[in-house]
Amino acid sequence: MVELGERSYPVHVSPGLIGNVGTLIKEHISSFEKCAIVTTDLIWEVHGRSLLESLEKKGINVMKALVPDGEEAKSWSVAEKLIGDLLEYGIDKQSIVIAFGGGAVGDLTGFVASIYLRGVSLIQVPTTLLAQADSGLGGKTAVNHPKGKNLIGSFHQPSMVFSDTNLLHTLPRKEILSGLGEVVKHGVIADQTLFNFIEGNTGKLVDADPDALAYVVNRSVAIKGALVALDERDSRGVRAVLNYGHTTGHALEILSKLEIKHGEAVALGMIVASRISESLRLTTSADTERLRRLLTALGFDLKPPQFAPIEIVEVMHRDKKAMKGSIRFVIPTGIGSPPVIRAVSEHLLIQTLESEGYG
């Protein structure tokens, strides 16, 4: 459960879960007339039938709305088109909208569900590891603006989340890796047992073993869910620890014009934050090296991209509207212990990036 008072919701995680989605929805939400599945051609082709059967066998009236694949789905014009489709299907306040896809479909569908008829119920059925371990819960929704990512959005919690790790066997390896970046992050900031598990199961995880993935998704959901429960709107600095690795990561994504995938950028960012932590005497070099070994074993390319440290710092400033002379960082304090948030001087940051081989 993600505990949010009257907005609390269950997150189900297990291999083969998709066959039970219809039953579980019927048990949890009694009176609804119709549901609309929002998905992409590709996802529908590989996994649509199992979701459809699961809903139809419980007598649920289903319609399907297709959106473009990947980041292209997250636009104002796609949101408008989707709203038109929902209107055409007669989706009303009593209906349910199901996001069936990765984080992109989830963010778009969540956004539309939050504004359509001033808000309708949303169910997330995430189909990427990143979406199962991270973006499918927490209620952040968004579409992009030409001036930047996620600049238009809202908070709209789902009513239920269903993560079937069997769906991940069709996911390209680079997408598995992208999700594993966030899972490792959860291990570092909150759960040494999770970190140990990833160390002991690197092969199974990259090969999309459904049981190994179910373990890491479950742990991730528990960790993120607890932080969301304490700080739903990311306004108290509690949920902010989930940004570990993301300050540098985001800057690298922007500088590479999204050539560097999110998870890969986060992996590089986690190392940088850990090195800063060493300088602040909050963690040991042994912990940084353990993290580096694990990421390497999973297959991350940790060679620093050749952007000048000063360029990276400038992008961080633009990105975070940081204070002059320093940038706020999530600083790890070991593996599995709560991080701290600190203003890090540009000087230390540049020194760290240089010593890691950036530029």
Ligand SMILES: NC(=O)c1ccc[n+]([C@@H]2O[C@H](COP(=O)([O-])OP(=O)(O)OC[C@H]3O[C@@H](n4cnc5c(N)ncnc54)[C@H](O)[C@@H]3O)[C@@H](O)[C@H]2O)c1
């Ligand atoms: N709302 C949040 O809290 C939050 C958190 C993190 C990231 N995000 C957002 O999530 C998005 C990234 O999500 P993502 O990494 O899931 O990428 P994605 O949604 O773009 O999916 C990646 C690719 O995998 C394909 N795919 C999805 N499921 C598949 C399956 N089972 N088998 C085969 N292929 C499949 C998709 O078609 C797509 O091409 C970004 O837009 C990011 O901003 C949101």
Ligand SMILES: [Zn+2]
């Ligand atoms: Zn992330």
